[in-house]
Amino acid sequence: MAQNYSEVVRTVRLYASTAPLFLIRDWVNDAFKDLARLRNWSFLRGEVDLNILAARSLASVSVQY
Helix, strand or coil: CCCCHHHHHHHHHHHCCCCCHHHHHHHHHHHHHHHHHHCCCHHHCCCCCCCCCCCCCCCCCCCCC
């Protein structure tokens, strides 16, 4: 079973080998749009705030001339 967009396009291309690639991509896009419209995928989306503190290394170096 195809897991991502490119695998779906590749699988469809195997079944419709004479169709141009741009047409196959259009078919796959339309199928994904229909699927998204029929299913409520909003629960799979979310926003995340990542607060990453910058690591600082403060050091002093003494040099003698």
